[in-house]
Amino acid sequence: MPHNLAHLLYELRRKAGHSDFQTEESITVIRQINAIMELGFNIVIQTQLRGPTYFVEDNGVLRNFCINPSFEHDLNSWTESITATGSSSQDNAQFNQGLESLLLTMTDSAGSGEVVQRQLASITGLSSGEIWSVGVDVRIEELTSAKMVLRLEFLDSSDVVQATHNVESTSISTSWVQLNNENRTAPATTAKIRITLIAESTAINATATINCDGVIVEKASARSAYFDGDSQDCFWEVNIHNGESFNDVDGTAAIAGHFVVSA
Numbered sequence: 001m002p003h004n005l006a007h008l009l010y011e012l013r014r015k016a017g018h019s020d021f022q023t024e025e026s027i028t029v030i031r032q033i034n035a036i037m038e039l040g041f042n043i044v045i046q047t048q049l050r051g052p053t054y055f056v057e058d059n060g061v062l063r064n065f066c067i068n069p070s071f072e073h074d075l076n077s078w079t080e081s082i083t084a085t086g087s088s089s090q091d092n093a094q095f096n097q098g099l100e101s102l103l104l105t106m107t108d109s110a111g112s113g114e115v116v117q118r119q120l121a122s123i124t125g126l127s128s129g130e131i132w133s134v135g136v137d138v139r140i141e142e143l144t145s146a147k148m149v150l151r152l153e154f155l156d157s158s159d160v161v162q163a164t165h166n167v168e169s170t171s172i173s174t175s176w177v178q179l180n181n182e183n184r185t186a187p188a189t190t191a192k193i194r195i196t197l198i199a200e201s202t203a204i205n206a207t208a209t210i211n212c213d214g215v216i217v218e219k220a221s222a223r224s225a226y227f228d229g230d231s232q233d234c235f236w237e238v239n240i241h242n243g244e245s246f247n248d249v250d251g252t253a254a255i256a257g258h259f260v261v262s263a
């Protein structure tokens with residue numbers, strides 16, 4: 001493939017992959033460009049041509065497995081469960097990423113262990129021995145006889161819980177702070193991971209006002225700085241805010257293949 005053509009295709013794909021223009025059509029275009037570049041690569045190999053080529057390289061692409069991590073359009077993918085008196089809702093009064101967050105409100109409880117929570121549908125495809133981390137930004141405006149819990153659970157293929165890891169906070173602050181649950185190793189028979197954001201009572205008459213935003217779920221020993229497909233050099237996997245996100249950390253890779261032009 002001529003050098004100029006390879007660069008042209010590469011630039012086209014970068015532009016098509018920019019989050020401002022990322023639509024179903026642009027993703028189709030990206031895949032078509034990828035196919036052309038792959039064909040060119042094969043021709044280069046087969047004919048032993050010298051000169052500029054490109055190659056497939058995983059050059060530092062981070063992956064946020066969380067679906068709807070910023071609560072921007074709705075609370076889809078996050079299942080509500082309430083045993084205390086309270087509610088959960090999308091909130092545009094407080095947010096740390098985008099323009100919306102998840103608000104957990106508790107107004108009363110009959111005792112400890114009651115919850116207002118939202119649970120992310122389980123993420124599948126895990127294997128035992130993998131190390132996972134999850135984080136969420138929280139703004140805890142008010143707590144009385146209550147706490148915030150970030151729960152990470154490993155499940156087997158039948159949804160039986162194999163391990164539970166909780167990280168809790170009782171720190172009231174009108175600033176956004178990270179709550180992280182990191183470096184968790186999937187036990188034997190793990191097939192899924194499940195994340196839950198919980199306002200939990202610790203006694204009767206509990207109250208809580210907690211905003212959550214910017215959830216990140218990574219197969220890593222520590223979470224990265226939050227990103228989603230709307231961030232610089234990031235992209236959504238197919239569906240904006242309803243897919244996983246990838247962070248092209250060096251700004252040179254592109255969707256579906258991570259091609260890099262080599263001069």
Ligand SMILES: [Ca+2]
Pocket residue numbers: 069070071072095096097098099100101213214
């Ligand atoms: Ca948000």
